[in-house]
Amino acid sequence: MSLTKPQRVLFNLLQDHSVKIKNTLYYLGPYWDYKTKKITYWLKKNGLNNFRSTDSFVGTSYTDSFSIDVRKELGFKGRFLSSFFSLPLLNKIFKKQVDIARYLFLEKISLQSEVSSLVEKIGNFGANISYSMYLFHIFFIPLTLNLFNNLTLSLLIYIISLKLFCWAFFNYFEKPLLESRPSYT
Numbered sequence: 001m002s003l004t005k006p007q008r009v010l011f012n013l014l015q016d017h018s019v020k021i022k023n024t025l026y027y028l029g030p031y032w033d034y035k036t037k038k039i040t041y042w043l044k045k046n047g048l049n050n051f052r053s054t055d056s057f058v059g060t061s062y063t064d065s066f067s068i069d070v071r072k073e074l075g076f077k078g079r080f081l082s083s084f085f086s087l088p089l090l091n092k093i094f095k096k097q098v099d100i101a102r103y104l105f106l107e108k109i110s111l112q113s114e115v116s117s118l119v120e121k122i123g124n125f126g127a128n129i130s131y132s133m134y135l136f137h138i139f140f141i142p143l144t145l146n147l148f149n150n151l152t153l154s155l156l157i158y159i160i161s162l163k164l165f166c167w168a169f170f171n172y173f174e175k176p177l178l179e180s181r182p183s184y185t
Contacts, residue, residue: 003047011043068105069098129166132174137162 003011018036021027028036085094144158 068101128170132166132169133162
């Protein structure tokens with residue numbers, strides 16, 4: 001799909017402006033000049049559809065998308081060289097490699113969101129019990145210090161019992177108290 005008429009008008013205005021400011025203080029450096037040529041070519045050819053998808057590749061410098069199929073990432077030389085990958089055997093091999101890379105990438109994103117969710121839950125748990133741990137830790141030290149002859153085991157019992165007590169204190173005392181406060185927003 002190519003650019004729609006309003007997109008084409010805006011695109012032409014931006015290109016005209018780029019020509020006007022060429023060789024001025026605010027003109028692009030070599031890196032961004034190359035990337036601008038690349039995005040110009042891609043937008044004229046494909047429009048804005050899938051601009052930020054893993055199939056776009058033009059947005060790797062402008063957006064948060066990732067390049068999975070390098071054949072579309074390399075500019076004119078890459079397009080020329082990628083014509084060799086259109087040969088039946090090479091195309092089949094490279095397509096399989098791209099499919100595997102896409103699968104692994106999507107699995108990484110899925111795992112990353114799961115890990116992020118777990119880290120958030122652990123952080124919230126720590127934040128919720130931190131004040132009561134500050135208040136009550138001093139009482140748990142003498143209770144657990146001489147509980148066993150093994151200092152490591154005593155420390156482990158201290159940490160577990162303190163966290164359990166603080167969790168219960170937060171859920172059955174602090175939280176209801178916080179929820180009963182008036183809201184000023």
